[in-house]
Amino acid sequence: MSGTNFEGYTISLDQAFSEMDEQKNTPTKSALSQFRRSISYEFFRDLFESLIAGWHAERATWKGFYFTAIDGDRCSLPCTESILKEGYRGEPTKEEKETYYPVAFTTSATDMISGTPLDSTFSPKNDEIASAIELTEKSLAREKTVFVFDRFYLSDRILSLFCAKDAGYFIARCKQKGSFMEITEFAQSGLNEDTVEIEGQMVRLVRYSHCKSKNDLIFATNLPRRFSANEIGEIYGHRWEAETANRDRTSTMKSEQFHAKDLNGIKQEFYTCLVIQAIARMTCAYETKPEKDFMKKTYKKANFKAAFTKITQNIQGLIQGCQTFFKSLSELLRKDIEIRSRNSRSYERTLRRPVGKLYKHRSLVPRRA
Numbered sequence: 001m002s003g004t005n006f007e008g009y010t011i012s013l014d015q016a017f018s019e020m021d022e023q024k025n026t027p028t029k030s031a032l033s034q035f036r037r038s039i040s041y042e043f044f045r046d047l048f049e050s051l052i053a054g055w056h057a058e059r060a061t062w063k064g065f066y067f068t069a070i071d072g073d074r075c076s077l078p079c080t081e082s083i084l085k086e087g088y089r090g091e092p093t094k095e096e097k098e099t100y101y102p103v104a105f106t107t108s109a110t111d112m113i114s115g116t117p118l119d120s121t122f123s124p125k126n127d128e129i130a131s132a133i134e135l136t137e138k139s140l141a142r143e144k145t146v147f148v149f150d151r152f153y154l155s156d157r158i159l160s161l162f163c164a165k166d167a168g169y170f171i172a173r174c175k176q177k178g179s180f181m182e183i184t185e186f187a188q189s190g191l192n193e194d195t196v197e198i199e200g201q202m203v204r205l206v207r208y209s210h211c212k213s214k215n216d217l218i219f220a221t222n223l224p225r226r227f228s229a230n231e232i233g234e235i236y237g238h239r240w241e242a243e244t245a246n247r248d249r250t251s252t253m254k255s256e257q258f259h260a261k262d263l264n265g266i267k268q269e270f271y272t273c274l275v276i277q278a279i280a281r282m283t284c285a286y287e288t289k290p291e292k293d294f295m296k297k298t299y300k301k302a303n304f305k306a307a308f309t310k311i312t313q314n315i316q317g318l319i320q321g322c323q324t325f326f327k328s329l330s331e332l333l334r335k336d337i338e339i340r341s342r343n344s345r346s347y348e349r350t351l352r353r354p355v356g357k358l359y360k361h362r363s364l365v366p367r368r369a
Contacts, residue, residue: 041267048275060113060291066145067112071242072128075256076101082262087124100363107131110242114285142168148239151175159201174218208233280307287333303336
């Protein structure tokens with residue numbers, strides 16, 4: 001993570017070792033590649049999970065609840081024989097073809113108050129609901145957590161997940177058509193709130209008018225009534241932290257510019273990315289205390305890109321837990337804290353992934369078995 005793939009191993013290694021005064025002992029890229037093959041990606045995954053477990057005691061709450069957003073994404077992988085043997089394939093298109101580069105499907109759990117990544121799956125299978133269930137069941141303090149889902153996720157599998165005792169709480173945006181009959185009838189009824197039974201689960205349906213678009217949104221939840229419809233709608237608005245976290249990984253951290261060509265190495269880089277993102281987000285949250293502004297119209301925002309750059313350029317200080325490094329990181333963030341307004345802009349969401357006829361502009365190959 002010290003440099004993007006456009007820069008290559010040589011520059012990345014030089015950046016990582018220059019601060020150690022060990023440049024004469026900097027390994028060659030072939031030596032590093034060979035050494036990496038002897039390390040399982042599970043080491044980096046366990047490092048990430050232990051980091052999150054240790055931070056959990058300091059994780060912020062609102063009204064006594066943790067808030068976790070579940071969201072899916074996908075990333076392009078190198079087209080190598082090793083990757084294809086692991087079952088990764090390109091995006092299917094018409095005429096029994098698929099995109100040349102294989103894709104991995106990821107589903108991530110993100111802390112909605114701080115923007116810190118909590119967990120993630122990495123799979124060749126496109127089943128976001130199964131991945132969401134896996135993340136929910138693994139969640140720490142699940143019984144005190146509100147899980148927030150986009151409208152894609154609401155299904156009988158998700159509803160049955162929250163039927164069990166101490167399974168936690170959920171907020172899910174609803175499709176007003178083509179979903180459960182009970183939701184369609186509620187959307188057409190004009191009611192602002194109702195309680196219905198869907199797939200054996202008592203579900204509270206609420207209507208929320210978006211302050212910018214003025215469109216009515218329908219939410220399903222099992223939260224107690226002390227949470228008003230407006231609060232539920234505003235909580236859902238914070239689900240955008242999951243979208244921001246995905247953008248940070250792909251745009252700022254260049255997570256798709258993999259150095260490795262095999263699955264073990266790619267997962268090493270994937271979990272290393274999560275480790276650095278988590279540390280940067282935790283540090284930003286320490287300086288801004290986002291839980292104080294969680295439901296306010298204005299809030300403090302630290303510069304994640306500055307934190308990420310500082311960390312990757314001072315790897316030795318991070319590894320050694322050097323107080324001087326963390327002090328300088330905190331000073332950097334404090335200088336650049338901004339006051340922002342929520343809902344300051346509204347625009348239609350656009351997909352980064354090409355769809356439909358746009359696939360004709362991409363390299364296609366016969367669909368691989």
